[in-house]
Ligand SMILES: [Zn+2]
């Protein structure tokens with residue numbers, strides 16, 4: 254399920270879930286795999302999904318899906 258701004262802000266408000274957290278600033282949300290906390294992450298986007306997929310680069314486990322907003326040009330608004 255995709256995350257929206259409200260979901261990400263709720264995650265910030267609920268505090269950092271990272272084991273052995275070394276973050277200096279908890280106003281910023283960092284996305285890590287719980288499976289491989291110190292591992293790399295892969296961030297990808299496909300046109301079909303319309304979401305940014307964050308996955309663990311070690312085991313490909315899904316970490317987060319983040320909805321991407323489309324530009325809304327005035328010309329596309331129907332009156
Ligand atoms: Zn933290």
Ligand SMILES: [Zn+2]
Pocket residue numbers: 286288289292309310311312313314
């Ligand atoms: Zn992993």
